[in-house]
Amino acid sequence: MTVYIDRFDTNEPVTEATVYVETPAGPATATLEGDVFLLDAPWAAESGEYELLFTVEAGTDIDFLTATLTIPEIAAGADTAPLAGSWQLPSGLASVAERLRAGDLALIAVGIAGFLAGVLVMALKRGRSVVASLFVLGIILAATAPMALAETAPQGAVVIRDVAQRLPDGRIFVPKASQRILAIRTLAAVENEHRRSIEMAGRVVPDPNASGLVQTAIGGRLLPPPGGFPALGTTVKAGDVMALVEPSLAAADQTSIRQSKAELEQDIALTERQLERYRPLAKSGAVSQAQLEEAELTLQGLRDRRAELDNLRMAAETLVAPVSGVVSKANAAPGLIAETNTEVFHIIDPAKLWVEAALFADVAVADQASVAGPDEEAVSLELVGAGFAEDGQAQPVQFRIADPATGLRVGDRVTVYAETTSVTKGISAPREAVIRSANGENIVFVHIGPEIFEPRAVRTEPLDGGRVIIVAGVDAGDRVVTRGAELLNQLR
Numbered sequence: 001m002t003v004y005i006d007r008f009d010t011n012e013p014v015t016e017a018t019v020y021v022e023t024p025a026g027p028a029t030a031t032l033e034g035d036v037f038l039l040d041a042p043w044a045a046e047s048g049e050y051e052l053l054f055t056v057e058a059g060t061d062i063d064f065l066t067a068t069l070t071i072p073e074i075a076a077g078a079d080t081a082p083l084a085g086s087w088q089l090p091s092g093l094a095s096v097a098e099r100l101r102a103g104d105l106a107l108i109a110v111g112i113a114g115f116l117a118g119v120l121v122m123a124l125k126r127g128r129s130v131v132a133s134l135f136v137l138g139i140i141l142a143a144t145a146p147m148a149l150a151e152t153a154p155q156g157a158v159v160i161r162d163v164a165q166r167l168p169d170g171r172i173f174v175p176k177a178s179q180r181i182l183a184i185r186t187l188a189a190v191e192n193e194h195r196r197s198i199e200m201a202g203r204v205v206p207d208p209n210a211s212g213l214v215q216t217a218i219g220g221r222l223l224p225p226p227g228g229f230p231a232l233g234t235t236v237k238a239g240d241v242m243a244l245v246e247p248s249l250a251a252a253d254q255t256s257i258r259q260s261k262a263e264l265e266q267d268i269a270l271t272e273r274q275l276e277r278y279r280p281l282a283k284s285g286a287v288s289q290a291q292l293e294e295a296e297l298t299l300q301g302l303r304d305r306r307a308e309l310d311n312l313r314m315a316a317e318t319l320v321a322p323v324s325g326v327v328s329k330a331n332a333a334p335g336l337i338a339e340t341n342t343e344v345f346h347i348i349d350p351a352k353l354w355v356e357a358a359l360f361a362d363v364a365v366a367d368q369a370s371v372a373g374p375d376e377e378a379v380s381l382e383l384v385g386a387g388f389a390e391d392g393q394a395q396p397v398q399f400r401i402a403d404p405a406t407g408l409r410v411g412d413r414v415t416v417y418a419e420t421t422s423v424t425k426g427i428s429a430p431r432e433a434v435i436r437s438a439n440g441e442n443i444v445f446v447h448i449g450p451e452i453f454e455p456r457a458v459r460t461e462p463l464d465g466g467r468v469i470i471v472a473g474v475d476a477g478d479r480v481v482t483r484g485a486e487l488l489n490q491l492r
Contacts, residue, residue, distance in 0.1 A: 001044065001069075003030055003037040004176040005056060009188040009479065011447065013180060017058035024050050035180060047071045166491050172445065172453040174488065179451070185483035186447045189427045191476045194469050195419040197462045200397065202357035202371065202416040204408050207400075210352035212322035214345035220245040222336045222344070223316065229332040230345070236321045242345050243332050245317035257309055264306045271299040325349040328410060348410055353401045355381055357416040358394035369399055369418040370464040372431070374407040378466035381416065417464045424461060426469035433482045434460055434468055435489050444470070445488050447479040453488055 003021075005014040019030040019037050030037035044050065054065040164178040174184065223244040230236055275295045281287040329346035338344060355371060369381040381399035389395045399416065401408065408414070429444065437443045442460055445453045458473030474480060481488065 001039040001041040003039060003054070004180075005037065006176075006179075009186065011179065011184055011186045011479070014056070014058055017056050020055040020057075022053035022055075044069065044071055047073045164491050170455060171448075172455070172488050172491055174451055174453060174491070176451060182484045182487045184447075184453075184481060184488070186479040187429065187433075187482045189429070189470070189474050189476050189478045189480050191425060191427050193423050193425050194428060194463055196422045196424050197417045197419050197464060198359075198361055198363060198365075199462050200357035200359055200416040200418060202355045202399075202414050204401075204410050204412040204414060205354050205356050206328075206348045206410050207352035207354050210323060210349035211325065212347050213343050214242050214319050214321065214347065216245050216317065216319065216338045216340060216342050216344060218245065218247050218317055219338060219340045219342075220247040220317065222246075222332055222334065222338055224332075224334055229330065230327050232327055232330050234327045235325070236327060236347060237324045238321055240321045241318055242321055243319045245319060245338060247317070248337060261306065261309055264302055264309070268299065268302045268306065271295060271302060275299055319344060321345075321347055323347055323349070350409075351404045353404055353408065353410065354384065355399045355401060355414060355416060357397045357399065357418075359386070359397050359418075360394050363420050365397060365418045365420065369416055370466070371408075371414040371416055372466060378417075378464045379403065379408065381418075383418075417462050419464075424469060424471065426461070426471040427474055427476065427480075428463055428467045429470055429474075429480055430482045431466060431468055433480055433485055434458065434470075435485050437489070443489075444474060445481040445485050446474065447481060453481065455489075 003019065005017065005019065006012060007014060013035045015032060015035050017032075019039075021028050021030060021039055023039075023041065023043065025043045028039060030039040032038075048071055050069045050071070052067045052069055054067065056063045056065065162175050164172070164174045167173055174182070223246055225241040225244055229243060230240075236242070275292075278287045278292045278295055282289060282292045325347040326349070327345055328348045329343070331342070332344050359365065365383065365386065367383045369383065370378040371381060373379045380402040382402055384398040384400050386398070387396040397416075397418070433444050434442050435444075437455065437457075441457045443455045444458050446456050448454045456473045456478075458470050460468040460470055463469045470480075
């Protein structure tokens with residue numbers, strides 16, 4: 001005997017338990033094998049009704065369960081084995097001979113149909129009407145086939161009913177073994193008051209205070225720093241050298257530089273000659289010492305400007321990380337020409353993420369909100385602030401992800417469920433419990449019996465990222481299927 005023991009509210013299998021059974025043969029203890037209990041029941045080989053008492057001890061929980069096992073009478077007329085050494089027809093031929101002796105009309109009709117079919121084939125070979133012959137043959141087969149099938153159907157055939165199937169009234173019959181395979185779980189419905197929620201389309205964005213861009217201030221050719229360019233996913237610290245930019249000058253800029261160099265060389269030559277005239281005159285007192293020093297300073301300044309122009313192509317721009325984080329975008333390669341303000345790297349701190357949503361309704365959003373994570377679990381959000389409606393008539397609202405370790409990434413499109421100040425009454429249930437039926441209705445499955453599930457049409461409202469509010473269709477105390485509802489709906 002195989003015994004399945006589950007929790008009543010959740011339908012979870014009970015495995016860590018001891019099961020004692022009072023049987024007609026005396027007390028016995030069931031043994032655990034996998035997630036079921038097995039019990040030797042030799043007394044069940046005979047027909048009859050047997051009263052059983054199960055005592056289940058699971059930790060501090062003790063439960064007493066009664067059951068009546070009914071073993072039906074064995075059907076009479078079972079096949080008997082042939083005598084040893086006797087000869088007999090094969091089972092198929094013996095059955096045909098017996099039915100012929102009994103004057104089976106169905107078998108005779110089938111034989112006649114076969115004879116007429118042969119006659120029709122011969123007629124076809126002689127050029128008779130094909131359409132007429134096939135029509136007559138179809139009438140004969142249609143008349144004789146149902147009789148033959150009805151007569152040849154085995155008497156007392158066993159119909160297998162212990163399989164998962166949809167019953168004629170729409171309910172679903174699922175044996176306990178199938179429930180274990182499908183991992184069906186339920187939840188006792190409890191009616192409470194909940195805050196109404198509104199849905200908003202949102203997108204995960206980085207925290208502006210914990211992310212930064214690495215851009216070039218001047219156009220030029222990218223050069224790798226010592227150790228090479230950081231790859232995607234590399235953790236960097238603020239101040240780390242990310243890349244070098246060697247300025248590249250356009251033709252117009254080079255022409256302007258050459259012109260500036262020529263002008264500076266001319267000014268340097270004039271100043272040098274002027275300084276050569278001032279020096280002897282300064283000794284005789286014709287030129288003051290101040291004029292001489294001014295000319296020397298002017299000459300030095302002109303030479304410095306010329307040196308800067310000569311070294312202009314040698315000074316490379318150093319690109320450093322503005323914040324600490326992880327490289328989420330990289331557009332760097334040795335020799336790549338980067339224009340001014342080109343985004344070379346994007347650094348994000350994955351522990352600090354926000355969600356930016358668009359609010360179209362004119363309602364007040366509470367401080368708490370949530371989104372559905374990759375595992376369909378609710379991820380809590382904290383309200384940061386809201387702006388003013390722009391041309392799209394949508395008010396931007398920003399939230400902070402309270403727990404960043406949820407699998408959400410920058411750029412993910414999410415649905416934000418924000419609480420409002422209004423309150424509604426209903427039953428909270430996981431979102432996966434509500435599915436769409438063939439006619440488009442929202443339904444849930446209610447566990448009304450050990451192996452029976454009933455579909456119920458419901459009306460729901462959003463609650464948070466992982467739950468909805470069932471406001472109609474389910475009563476308090478019903479056991480609503482929370483896992484495996486989609487699999488139940490596929491049974492036919």
